[in-house]
Amino acid sequence: MQTILVANPKGGSGKTTLATNIAGWLAGKRQRVGLFDADPQGSSSQWLARRPALFPPVAGFAGDARRREIRDVGPEWLVVDSPAGLHGDDLREAVKRADAMVVPVSPSAFDMDATERFLEVVGELKAVRAGGVAIALVAMRVDARTRSAAELETFLGQFDLPLVAHLRDTQVYVYCARDGYSVFDLPRSRAEQDQEQWRPLTRWIARHAAVRNP
Numbered sequence: 771m772q773t774i775l776v777a778n779p780k781g782g783s784g785k786t787t788l789a790t791n792i793a794g795w796l797a798g799k800r801q802r803v804g805l806f807d808a809d810p811q812g813s814s815s816q817w818l819a820r821r822p823a824l825f826p827p828v829a830g831f832a833g834d835a836r837r838r839e840i841r842d843v844g845p846e847w848l849v850v851d852s853p854a855g856l857h858g859d860d861l862r863e864a865v866k867r868a869d870a871m872v873v874p875v876s877p878s879a880f881d882m883d884a885t886e887r888f889l890e891v892v893g894e895l896k897a898v899r900a901g902g903v904a905i906a907l908v909a910m911r912v913d914a915r916t917r918s919a920a921e922l923e924t925f926l927g928q929f930d931l932p933l934v935a936h937l938r939d940t941q942v943y944v945y946c947a948r949d950g951y952s953v954f955d956l957p958r959s960r961a962e963q964d965q966e967q968w969r970p971l972t973r974w975i976a977r978h979a980a981v982r983n984p
């Protein structure tokens with residue numbers, strides 16, 4: 771099982787948006803995927819409850835799910851949506867169990883400050899130093915051509931981690947959250963630009979998994 775942790779301690783940075791869309795992408799690829807909701811707010815569980823029954827299935831796991839329960843369902847992928855404020859032992863454990871970690875970052879000074887501290891802490895974790903966890907950054911709610919995107923890129927450049935995708939600010943994500951969809955469940959005519967923007971991230975995830983499962 772490949773575990774993908776989505777984490778950033780800043781509230782509202784885009785964790786649930788990334789986690790639900792990654793789960794939706796994998797489900798659409800006919801992969802057995804579980805969505806582990808480690809956030810007591812339960813946003814990704816609520817998304818899953820709203821997901822139309824005929825859509826490619828995603829198995830939901832609550833934050834208190836035992837490992838055995840997950841093993842019994844047997845997903846090939848586990849996408850972990852983490853809570854705001856993740857730190858200390860909880861962060862260390864979550865990173866230790868992950869094969870890959872995706873960090874959403876928005877181009878606001880508050881988000882960048884929080885992310886800077888977070889990435890410093892993450893970089894010191896044993897699992898990361900040992901090279902066991904691949905980490906990707908995703909610029910959220912940005913237009914790649916704007917000055918704020920350039921500022922975000924300069925900021926993220928200091929971390930020696932790949933910035934793999936830019937996702938624009940669009941109501942498409944708001945509607946997807948409301949309806950239990952991912953952008954991959956939408957017809958191409960409605961989400962072509964967003965599906966394109968996701969491509970480097972899905973490719974990164976697929977390549978990473980291929981490296982681990984030769």
Ligand SMILES: Nc1ncnc2c1ncn2[C@@H]1O[C@H](COP(=O)(O)OP(=O)(O)OP(=O)(O)O)[C@@H](O)[C@H]1O
Nearest residue numbers: 781782783784785786787854911938939940943944
């Ligand atoms: N690219 C985007 N364009 C427009 N809206 C977005 C985008 N990404 C996220 N949002 C919206 O921003 C809000 C916060 O995003 P999200 O819930 O994914 O953040 P979060 O990090 O999970 O928050 P929390 O820390 O509270 O769990 C949501 O309403 C979501 O629909």
Ligand SMILES: [Mg+2]
Nearest residue numbers: 785786809813
């Ligand atoms: Mg969330």
